[in-house]
Amino acid sequence: MSVTIKEIADICGVSHGTVDRALNNRPGISDKTKEKILKIAAELNYYPDFRARSLAKGTTKTIGLVLFDLYNRSFSQLTNAVETESRSKDYLVNLLLTDKCIHSEKEAIENLISRKVDGIILFPINQGEAFESYLTNLNIPIVTICNKLSDKWSFVGIDDRSAMKDAVTYVAGKGYERVVYICPPLAYRHQSNIYTQLERFEGLLAGMQQCGYTEEPVVITEKDYLRALSRIDLKASKTAILCSCDLYALETMNFLKDRNYRIPEDVGLMGFDNIDVLKYISPKLTTVHYNVEEMGFRAVDALVRQLETQTPSSTPLVEYKIIQGESL
Amino acid sequence: MSVTIKEIADICGVSHGTVDRALNNRPGISDKTKEKILKIAAELNYYPDFRARSLAKGTTKTIGLVLFDLYNRSFSQLTNAVETESRSKDYLVNLLLTDKCIHSEKEAIENLISRKVDGIILFPINQGEAFESYLTNLNIPIVTICNKLSDKWSFVGIDDRSAMKDAVTYVAGKGYERVVYICPPLAYRHQSNIYTQLERFEGLLAGMQQCGYTEEPVVITEKDYLRALSRIDLKASKTAILCSCDLYALETMNFLKDRNYRIPEDVGLMGFDNIDVLKYISPKLTTVHYNVEEMGFRAVDALVRQLETQTPSSTPLVEYKIIQGESL
DNA sequence: GTGAAAGCGCTAACAA
DNA sequence: TTGTTAGCGCTTTCAC
Numbered sequence: 001m002s003v004t005i006k007e008i009a010d011i012c013g014v015s016h017g018t019v020d021r022a023l024n025n026r027p028g029i030s031d032k033t034k035e036k037i038l039k040i041a042a043e044l045n046y047y048p049d050f051r052a053r054s055l056a057k058g059t060t061k062t063i064g065l066v067l068f069d070l071y072n073r074s075f076s077q078l079t080n081a082v083e084t085e086s087r088s089k090d091y092l093v094n095l096l097l098t099d100k101c102i103h104s105e106k107e108a109i110e111n112l113i114s115r116k117v118d119g120i121i122l123f124p125i126n127q128g129e130a131f132e133s134y135l136t137n138l139n140i141p142i143v144t145i146c147n148k149l150s151d152k153w154s155f156v157g158i159d160d161r162s163a164m165k166d167a168v169t170y171v172a173g174k175g176y177e178r179v180v181y182i183c184p185p186l187a188y189r190h191q192s193n194i195y196t197q198l199e200r201f202e203g204l205l206a207g208m209q210q211c212g213y214t215e216e217p218v219v220i221t222e223k224d225y226l227r228a229l230s231r232i233d234l235k236a237s238k239t240a241i242l243c244s245c246d247l248y249a250l251e252t253m254n255f256l257k258d259r260n261y262r263i264p265e266d267v268g269l270m271g272f273d274n275i276d277v278l279k280y281i282s283p284k285l286t287t288v289h290y291n292v293e294e295m296g297f298r299a300v301d302a303l304v305r306q307l308e309t310q311t312p313s314s315t316p317l318v319e320y321k322i323i324q325g326e327s328l
Numbered sequence: 329m330s331v332t333i334k335e336i337a338d339i340c341g342v343s344h345g346t347v348d349r350a351l352n353n354r355p356g357i358s359d360k361t362k363e364k365i366l367k368i369a370a371e372l373n374y375y376p377d378f379r380a381r382s383l384a385k386g387t388t389k390t391i392g393l394v395l396f397d398l399y400n401r402s403f404s405q406l407t408n409a410v411e412t413e414s415r416s417k418d419y420l421v422n423l424l425l426t427d428k429c430i431h432s433e434k435e436a437i438e439n440l441i442s443r444k445v446d447g448i449i450l451f452p453i454n455q456g457e458a459f460e461s462y463l464t465n466l467n468i469p470i471v472t473i474c475n476k477l478s479d480k481w482s483f484v485g486i487d488d489r490s491a492m493k494d495a496v497t498y499v500a501g502k503g504y505e506r507v508v509y510i511c512p513p514l515a516y517r518h519q520s521n522i523y524t525q526l527e528r529f530e531g532l533l534a535g536m537q538q539c540g541y542t543e544e545p546v547v548i549t550e551k552d553y554l555r556a557l558s559r560i561d562l563k564a565s566k567t568a569i570l571c572s573c574d575l576y577a578l579e580t581m582n583f584l585k586d587r588n589y590r591i592p593e594d595v596g597l598m599g600f601d602n603i604d605v606l607k608y609i610s611p612k613l614t615t616v617h618y619n620v621e622e623m624g625f626r627a628v629d630a631l632v633r634q635l636e637t638q639t640p641s642s643t644p645l646v647e648y649k650i651i652q653g654e655s656l
Numbered sequence: 657g658t659g660a661a662a663g664c665g666c667t668a669a670c671a672a
Numbered sequence: 673t674t675g676t677t678a679g680c681g682c683t684t685t686c687a688c
Binding site for chain 2: 680681682683684
Binding site: 002045047048049050051052054055060069070071073075076077079080083084087092093094095096097099110111113114115116137139250251253254257277279280281282 | 378382399401403405412415422427441442465466579581607609
């Protein structure tokens, strides 16, 4: 079907070793034969077979990227960045989504192992010692993003705890008396990796304490969080709704608009992530920004550095900052 | 480094051919040895080497996906769908972005050729006879999406022309006297493939003619379209701004809000694509909807069918419909 | 039921 | 400067 070095060798009347020398400009070949071989190769539209090459060389120049999905804008921005940076470093991205299923994640990883990718960028959903030793036994460079596993793997992310602490401090500074916090179910903490969410939650509690709040936050972790929200008398005291991600905040904003709450006059609202579509939303959502593209770049950088130096490379946490909007 | 069938063979005291029989439950092996081999393989954490297998079998179970970027929500929804569907069919996705650069696109394709993917899903940016014969010579199954190339390749998309025609007919039905149309530069039509945009534009013209508009639409194709828009007296006559994609419409909505135009009282606005973030936008944008996930599914289906049957398979166009919002 | 060997397309070490 | 060979890890055919 496709052209091989053997065919080129036959046509040129040389050995396939010589063709290899020409094609990869290795030394030990005369300009004349080299020229001839390259000419024929071009004519025949020759493309080297990466599989064979990688089998012989032991590297695939491929990075596996394992994510939940591309539904949240952050993830697609991240994927875009990872692909771009990988390509600029001559790596190809194998994309695998897990839908937050711990089994899919393992399948994804095993698939990548079979395909002998050079390294994996993983937003982990599994966790625990068993999973960690599972990963260790895989014996492949892994960079974790967003959800930290342990110090055994380089981690690219932000300081979620301190970011959420700053966020609630910001809320307090605006004079809000009560905080409603919306986030995914934290009860699953033992089943799946929700490191990021736990950190944010801890930051919330720490921040509130430090700001002198005497009451606990109203924490909504139900799947149908809007229904839960509807059972709260939002005007009872000056209330801010703090969401653990912008997507929740946007849904909540729709909810509040539907019920004719004025934002921020009747109730304050704050998100987290600063996803790119926020620029089209009014009122402008107050949120926590971090550069998710930068995270993608750093993840690739850290991974490739690790591939080249054989030693895990640490990366600093990515900066974050509070974006003042009109919703608080 | 990693375990091979040879090692398993050595440990079990059999030949590697026998190990292969056990691992792939091929006939011609006793239950006893098979059991033993499987046990050892599991203990050693054996994962077959896909490269070697694919070299021997001739198929990689891999699909290349070539897109502009994941910036537009449609593309990430599409990518999500393509990955999900591919995975369910036991294919892996190699993602390559081109940033709308015709050279990157060729590089991406050649990379995929080298890696011997079984087929490619391509949102083409190149076009023309030269490109077509280039693709033909590649001798690999390709499914085109969104931008059509020619009937030589199966195409997954919508009837853009008729959709935009319906859109402008809808606008006309609302009594708008003047139509401003915002779209990307159409002048590049000979440099790069903007099939989709051209179709939409043709549909616009056809629709306006049929609706009895005597004046041509005001067409804005400049990169800085908002500046161009600011030079138009939008209140001079009852004006609708029709955008060739939602992203333009959202930017335009921000622009109009900034200038205190009321939508739709002062000026109407309509988009195209119905990207998923629209549900958070107010006023609700009137737009053209089509199921982009469905496009992803069909693209994979068409490609895999083609891989299995060796014959290009045609797919019907994806349905579209106008979504009535509050912006017109 | 099992082993041996060739071959997939390439790289790399060794001969000539 | 060039050819030969072994080997990467698997599949597959053929012989026993």
